Amino acid sequence: MIIENVSSNKVFDGWHKQYTHQSAVLNCNMRFAIYLPPQATNNQKVPVLYWLSGLTCTDENFMQKAGAQRIAAELGVAIVAPDTSPRGEDVADDEGYDLGKGAGFYVNATEAPWSRHYQMYDYIVKELPELIESTFPVNEQRSIAGHSMGGHGALTIAMLNPDRYQSMSAFSPISNPMNCPWGQKAFTAYLGKDKAFWRIHDASELMRQAKRFVPAKVDQGESDDFLTEQLKPEMLEAAAKASGYPLEINLHQGYDHSYYFISSFIEAHLRFHATHLNK
Numbered sequence: 001m002i003i004e005n006v007s008s009n010k011v012f013d014g015w016h017k018q019y020t021h022q023s024a025v026l027n028c029n030m031r032f033a034i035y036l037p038p039q040a041t042n043n044q045k046v047p048v049l050y051w052l053s054g055l056t057c058t059d060e061n062f063m064q065k066a067g068a069q070r071i072a073a074e075l076g077v078a079i080v081a082p083d084t085s086p087r088g089e090d091v092a093d094d095e096g097y098d099l100g101k102g103a104g105f106y107v108n109a110t111e112a113p114w115s116r117h118y119q120m121y122d123y124i125v126k127e128l129p130e131l132i133e134s135t136f137p138v139n140e141q142r143s144i145a146g147h148s149m150g151g152h153g154a155l156t157i158a159m160l161n162p163d164r165y166q167s168m169s170a171f172s173p174i175s176n177p178m179n180c181p182w183g184q185k186a187f188t189a190y191l192g193k194d195k196a197f198w199r200i201h202d203a204s205e206l207m208r209q210a211k212r213f214v215p216a217k218v219d220q221g222e223s224d225d226f227l228t229e230q231l232k233p234e235m236l237e238a239a240a241k242a243s244g245y246p247l248e249i250n251l252h253q254g255y256d257h258s259y260y261f262i263s264s265f266i267e268a269h270l271r272f273h274a275t276h277l278n279k
C-alpha cells in the first residue's frame with residue numbers, strides 16, 4: 001500500500017508525522033497522524049495507543065491540543081490518531097455536525113447512502129493497524145482510547161476485540177448511544193431502525209454482558225454540557241457493577257467537554273495504558 005508523508009515535526013525527541021493513503025475499506029483517501037517516540041528505531045519496536053477523536057475532529061485535534069507527546073516519549077509508546085470519518089467530495093454528508101463527515105461513529109454502515117464509505121469499524125480494527133504495523137517500528141501490542149464519540153468507539157471496539165487490545169480508556173464517552181440523541185441519530189442513519197443491530201455498538205450493553213474484561217479507565221468532567229443528555233456515564237457504571245467489570249471511572253468537578261479537560265488528565269491515561277502495554 002502506498003502512503004505519503006505530508007508533514008513531520010520533531011517533538012520531545014520523537015516525531016509527529018501525518019500521512020495520507022488510499023483506504024480500500026473506506027473507498028477514499030484518508031489522513032492519519034502518528035507520534036513515534038524516540039525509542040522507536042529500526043532496532044526497537046514500540047507498542048501503540050490508538051486515539052479516537054470526537055465529533056467534528058480530524059487527526060489534528062488530539063495531536064495539537066492534548067499535550068500527550070512528552071509522556072508518550074518518556075514511556076516509549078507510539079500514538080496513532082485516525083480521522084473520524086471517510087473524507088472526499090463523493091462521500092455522503094449531512095448538514096448537522098453530528099452525522100456524516102467528522103461523525104463516523106466507528107461503525108460499519110449498512111444503510112444507503114452511508115454504506116459505500118462509512119466502514120470506520122473495519123478501518124480502525126483491521127486496515128489501519130495492518131498499515132501501521134507493516135510501515136513503522138511498532139509491535140502488535142495495542143491499546144485504544146478516545147473522547148466522546150471516540151470514547152464510545154474505543155470502549156466498544158476494545159470490548160468486541162478483547163484479544164487485540166491490552167487496555168481501553170475514554171474521556172467523556174457517549175456511554176449509552178442507544179439512549180441518547182447523538183447515538184440514536186447516527187445509529188438510525190448508519191445501521192437502520194432495527195435496534196438489535198445497535199446493541200453491539202453500545203458500550204453499556206457490551207459492558208453489562210461482558211464475560212472477558214479489558215482493563216478500563218474512564219474520566220468525565222462534571223461541568224460537561226453534554227453530560228446528562230448525551231454521555232450518561234451512570235449507565236456505564238451500572239453496567240460495570242452488573243457484570244463485575246473492572247472499570248475505573250472518575251468524575252472531576254468543574255471540568256467541561258473540551259481538550260482543556262483532556263490535557264489535564266492525559267498523563268494518567270498514558271501511564272495506565274503503558275502498564276498494560278509493557279507487560
Ligand SMILES: N[C@@H](CCC(=O)N[C@@H](CS)C(=O)NCC(=O)O)C(=O)O
Pocket residue numbers: 053054055056057061065097147148149257258259
Ligand atoms: N460544540 C461542538 C460540538 C462538538 C464537540 O464538542 N466536539 C468535541 C468532540 S465531541 C471536540 O473535540 N471538538 C474539537 C475540539 O475541541 O478541538 C460543535 O458544535 O462543533
